[in-house]
Amino acid sequence: MRFRCRVEVELKPGLLDPQGKAVEGSLPAMGWTNVSNVRIGKAIWMDVEASDEQTAIARVQEIAERLLSNPVIERFVVRSVEEIPRLTFEDHA
Amino acid sequence: MRFRCRVEVELKPGLLDPQGKAVEGSLPAMGWTNVSNVRIGKAIWMDVEASDEQTAIARVQEIAERLLSNPVIERFVVRSVEEIPRLTFEDHA
Amino acid sequence: MPSDQPLHRALGLTDEELEAIRTTLGREPNPNELAMYGVMWSEHCSYKSSKIYLRTLPTEGRHVLVGPGQDAGAIDIGDGLAVVFKMESHSHPSAIEPYQGAATGVGGIVRDIVAMGARPIALLDPLMFGPLTEERNRWLFEGVVAGIGGYGNCIGVPTVGGEVHFAEPHSTNPVINVMCVGVASADDLVTAAREVHEGSLMVLIGAATGRDGIGGVSVLASRTIEEDAAETRPSVQIGDPFAEKLLIEACLELVRRDLLEGLQDLGGAGLTCAASESTARSRMGSEIDLDVVPLRAPDLEIWEILTSESQERMLAIVSPDRLADVREVCTKWGLASSVIGKLVAGGGLAVRKGGEVVAQVPARSLADEGPIYERPARQPRGLDELEQDDPTFSTVKASPLDSFLTVLASPNVASKRWVWEQYDFLVQGGTVAGPGADAAIVRIEGALKALALSTDGKGRFGHLNPYLGAAHAVAEAARNVAVMGATPLAITNCMNFGNPERPEVMWQFAESVRGMADACSALETPVTGGNVSFYNESGDSSIWPTPVIGMLGLIEDHRLLVRPGFTGPGLVVYLLGETFPELGGSEFAEVVLGKVAGRAPALDFDSERALHRVLIEGSRKDLLASAHDCSEGGLAVALAESAITGNVGFAVALPGDVPWYVTLFAESASRAVVSTTLEAAAALEALAEEHHVPVFPLGETGGPRMVFDSLFEVTVEEARAVYEGTIPKLLAGEGRSAPGS
Amino acid sequence: MSRRPRIGVVTFPGSLDDRDARRAVAAMGGEGVPLWHSHSDLQGVDAVILPGGFSYGDYLRTGAIARFAPIMEEVRTFADAGGPVVGICNGFQILCEAQLLPGALIRNRQLRFVCRFVDVRVETSLSPLTEGLVPGEVLTVPVKHGEGQFVAGAEELDRIEGEGLVVFRYCAPDGSFDDEHNVNGSLDSIAGVRNEVGNVVGLMPHPEHAVDPDVGPTGGQPMLASLLSYALARV
Numbered sequence A, B: 001m002r003f004r005c006r007v008e009v010e011l012k013p014g015l016l017d018p019q020g021k022a023v024e025g026s027l028p029a030m031g032w033t034n035v036s037n038v039r040i041g042k043a044i045w046m047d048v049e050a051s052d053e054q055t056a057i058a059r060v061q062e063i064a065e066r067l068l069s070n071p072v073i074e075r076f077v078v079r080s081v082e083e084i085p086r087l088t089f090e091d092h093a
Numbered sequence C: 001m002p003s004d005q006p007l008h009r010a011l012g013l014t015d016e017e018l019e020a021i022r023t024t025l026g027r028e029p030n031p032n033e034l035a036m037y038g039v040m041w042s043e044h045c046s047y048k049s050s051k052i053y054l055r056t057l058p059t060e061g062r063h064v065l066v067g068p069g070q071d072a073g074a075i076d077i078g079d080g081l082a083v084v085f086k087m088e089s090h091s092h093p094s095a096i097e098p099y100q101g102a103a104t105g106v107g108g109i110v111r112d113i114v115a116m117g118a119r120p121i122a123l124l125d126p127l128m129f130g131p132l133t134e135e136r137n138r139w140l141f142e143g144v145v146a147g148i149g150g151y152g153n154c155i156g157v158p159t160v161g162g163e164v165h166f167a168e169p170h171s172t173n174p175v176i177n178v179m180c181v182g183v184a185s186a187d188d189l190v191t192a193a194r195e196v197h198e199g200s201l202m203v204l205i206g207a208a209t210g211r212d213g214i215g216g217v218s219v220l221a222s223r224t225i226e227e228d229a230a231e232t233r234p235s236v237q238i239g240d241p242f243a244e245k246l247l248i249e250a251c252l253e254l255v256r257r258d259l260l261e262g263l264q265d266l267g268g269a270g271l272t273c274a275a276s277e278s279t280a281r282s283r284m285g286s287e288i289d290l291d292v293v294p295l296r297a298p299d300l301e302i303w304e305i306l307t308s309e310s311q312e313r314m315l316a317i318v319s320p321d322r323l324a325d326v327r328e329v330c331t332k333w334g335l336a337s338s339v340i341g342k343l344v345a346g347g348g349l350a351v352r353k354g355g356e357v358v359a360q361v362p363a364r365s366l367a368d369e370g371p372i373y374e375r376p377a378r379q380p381r382g383l384d385e386l387e388q389d390d391p392t393f394s395t396v397k398a399s400p401l402d403s404f405l406t407v408l409a410s411p412n413v414a415s416k417r418w419v420w421e422q423y424d425f426l427v428q429g430g431t432v433a434g435p436g437a438d439a440a441i442v443r444i445e446g447a448l449k450a451l452a453l454s455t456d457g458k459g460r461f462g463h464l465n466p467y468l469g470a471a472h473a474v475a476e477a478a479r480n481v482a483v484m485g486a487t488p489l490a491i492t493n494c495m496n497f498g499n500p501e502r503p504e505v506m507w508q509f510a511e512s513v514r515g516m517a518d519a520c521s522a523l524e525t526p527v528t529g530g531n532v533s534f535y536n537e538s539g540d541s542s543i544w545p546t547p548v549i550g551m552l553g554l555i556e557d558h559r560l561l562v563r564p565g566f567t568g569p570g571l572v573v574y575l576l577g578e579t580f581p582e583l584g585g586s587e588f589a590e591v592v593l594g595k596v597a598g599r600a601p602a603l604d605f606d607s608e609r610a611l612h613r614v615l616i617e618g619s620r621k622d623l624l625a626s627a628h629d630c631s632e633g634g635l636a637v638a639l640a641e642s643a644i645t646g647n648v649g650f651a652v653a654l655p656g657d658v659p660w661y662v663t664l665f666a667e668s669a670s671r672a673v674v675s676t677t678l679e680a681a682a683a684l685e686a687l688a689e690e691h692h693v694p695v696f697p698l699g700e701t702g703g704p705r706m707v708f709d710s711l712f713e714v715t716v717e718e719a720r721a722v723y724e725g726t727i728p729k730l731l732a733g734e735g736r737s738a739p740g741s
Numbered sequence D: 001m002s003r004r005p006r007i008g009v010v011t012f013p014g015s016l017d018d019r020d021a022r023r024a025v026a027a028m029g030g031e032g033v034p035l036w037h038s039h040s041d042l043q044g045v046d047a048v049i050l051p052g053g054f055s056y057g058d059y060l061r062t063g064a065i066a067r068f069a070p071i072m073e074e075v076r077t078f079a080d081a082g083g084p085v086v087g088i089c090n091g092f093q094i095l096c097e098a099q100l101l102p103g104a105l106i107r108n109r110q111l112r113f114v115c116r117f118v119d120v121r122v123e124t125s126l127s128p129l130t131e132g133l134v135p136g137e138v139l140t141v142p143v144k145h146g147e148g149q150f151v152a153g154a155e156e157l158d159r160i161e162g163e164g165l166v167v168f169r170y171c172a173p174d175g176s177f178d179d180e181h182n183v184n185g186s187l188d189s190i191a192g193v194r195n196e197v198g199n200v201v202g203l204m205p206h207p208e209h210a211v212d213p214d215v216g217p218t219g220g221q222p223m224l225a226s227l228l229s230y231a232l233a234r235v
């Protein structure tokens, strides 16, 4: 079976996110106030062939740990689309 | 009230995603097979002060449209954390 | 595709063009064939409006190895080496997606150079935007610069020069040109003269074909922006510079090991263009099989495969006995290679899919026999009045100091450091003089020889007088090379214009070509290639006619090069060349008097050549401590830049019989500010006199201040702050229009 | 007469300054030995340089994919045995990803690529690039990167500083530190670090682009001279 999985990677909380900060800084001049705490991470999607969802997620977990994130500065969460149906673009489902 | 919101931006389907392609291409050599269709997008989090969730989401929608994406090559979805509680890192909730 | 009009019109073909296709084929074309003719006969690919004019350009010279008509021109620089160079526009895609538009522009021109078998060693990027006070223009500017850097930096080709101009007409139509320069051993050049054989294989190398950029460049660049807005939007492509880097290395290894009979990039019009051009060039026919083309999406239509502009692909012609070696090289670099067809007898291009012939047309009819138009041309109304409105003798209310600071702070004049610091100008280790000098100097590996490279466009002059605008662009590009001590050899160019279906634009084009031709003949710098970019207009706003010239020069020993900055105190400063009362089209007239009007400065080719001789000989005889050409902002800016760059002040005396603003700000051609030691001064004067170049001692260098006679003085530090600060400040929001306005 | 040290320079897909590094090594009297990413063989070199560039396009994260290349196993073994390893720019990023060096490199504070000649101050003589140099010495070398901002968690940074692992810092021409000269916003102006043992060093500036007086300042000469003698001393 094929599972569409999603890894979200972001900088660890204590670290400054230069990109997020820049976006936040540009908002007021464009007329948007009341927005704070902007952080920019990655959303990585992939299809995994596996016998069941748990196996698929375990595989992605491993990939995320070793390749998709750098533990020195980042953390991540893995979800399969089954778990988060409403999150996705329509055709991902 | 403050709402934590999340925008996910990705390249439109059909467009080449060089990052996803490079990651996918490197997986077999690292021992991971059965993974395909890797696409890398952005996950952008922000806190929005607003009277209700709908207003917050509308604001983020606007920001995503004007600042965070270019409709020529990208598309996006906006969600507030209330809608997707299980997706997040613990302290995002 | 919209269904409310006949297919051929939806594909951009006229009824007459359809008729011509019917005549060629002797039957009704099928939809796939129509799509192929649609892209190949587009303005962008066929040059149908410009061809009759381009034929009048001088293309021959003793250094020319390859002239116009191939992927890029080539110049012999001696020692068995050839320099390959070409410029191209990517303005239309960049106007809707600046990062990717500019990035893929770099990728495309680099592949043109690689297709000739040359290693790309330098990039230059002439750019034009609307004023940075508008948010959208800042977005375009920042995105384009990031895109050029993002792609060029990642493939390891240094971006060593270019230019940036700002003018209102570019608000809706930014101009993005990129020039690439490569070097090959003359024996390795992959030219049309190579022998190809019946039965040789067509091998597609690199990326898979996807739905991105279907009809992209050819369609986008053959219409005006508002026609594009909705329908053609998705045709922007995403660049993959990493794939390009691998493609460069693989192709150059194939060339070095002599494994190829031909090599062609896939750019505008994609596979259709590459296949038909290679086939036509081979004077044979070919059969290609679309089932073999690697696809990114399985459901691509036939016409989509044929016209997709997916990036980072090349088509090689390979003899069957070399195929294994070719595949091995591709695999080494991690690239796919697919035998998609072969050369056959005859002159037809036959395309198969699923075992059936889905298109069959004479290759030459696509590649070489497109329509040619002699479109009506007419001088724009009001041009004479515009020339009459000359600002040279207007009353000037601003003080000399204020005028100076206003001109120095103009974004056209101010330092472009913010741009070029985003480019890796050092990689490959050959950059002897990078951005910031009049010309970039890139040394040939292992030799004292170096290339001198400059790009120049003169939009304001062209607006007033397209003939002179083009001629000045050539002269200034040559002067930029000569001030550094190099000899101008040849040019490439990119002609940026509005809609050729308007007679006024066609007239501007014809005049520009005439100006370019005259200047190139006079300066003995033949045209080896170029690109025409039409349809740079939207609504009633068209860009100024702007041919951009890419000049190639050569200096035999790079250690003799002369730089623009004053090298220390105690030097004698001279002005070479004569200043005339010419403020028409000047920076001063625009930013101080608020006028883009008047007569463009005159240009005398003999004076220009004489100046070059003095500069080049002056460098060879080591008579020059510094040299910098006078262009935008006139003498005042040339002096200020020499001081700011060299970090040393000066005091100059100015002639009293001419109004100060003419002396300081006229943009008369054929001039340079030079400095020399006291000991060499007499020899320099003698050299100038020998060549009949007027030489005026202005004063000397030294101290922390720039002293302009009794008119005003300003510290070098203060001037530097203005000069360096302008663009960063504009981008940081100072001087911005209010949000929402 | 001692032999010429053989300095291996690894080419990954997307490496760019590999030829420049070999040329610079040769100019300084060594021999630059090309090494290929997919080979598991260091050809008996005396030191290894991981050069600058955009390995795998710098996609995902800089250095993230290259660190899995077969040759990196050999580099790790070589480093563990005390062999000198130098990472320049992308090479530095790869060494951090491989956790052969502490910290990480993220996008420049200004979010733009920067190509500029900068001054760096030598902070320790205990590294292959600074063995003969005196702490406090200022060298002019170019940087050219988009992701060179050195970061580490607070504790890790304390350890890096505490153990004296900082090799270079961005500085003013007089050797003082300030925000203006911190070209990419790195923590503590850090431009280069070493490992605990002192045989592995990484830096964002490019010494290989600063050895030839015809093309610019020569602050890279003393660094590469140090590498060559360090490499020979081990043999």
Ligand SMILES: Nc1ncnc2c1ncn2[C@@H]1O[C@H](COP(=O)(O)OP(=O)(O)O)[C@@H](O)[C@H]1O
Binding pocket: C044, C045, C054, C057, C067, C068, C069, C070, C071, C072, C073, C088, C112, C267, C493, C494, C495, C527, C528, C529, C530, C531, C532
């Ligand atoms: N403005 C010009 N001046 C001279 N030659 C030109 C000009 N524009 C185009 N050419 C020549 O016409 C040929 C076709 O140009 P182009 O389609 O841009 O090349 P390519 O097919 O490699 O993309 C090239 O050889 C080019 O050098």
Ligand SMILES: [Mg+2]
Binding pocket: C070, C071, C112, C115, C265, C267
């Ligand atoms: Mg071409």
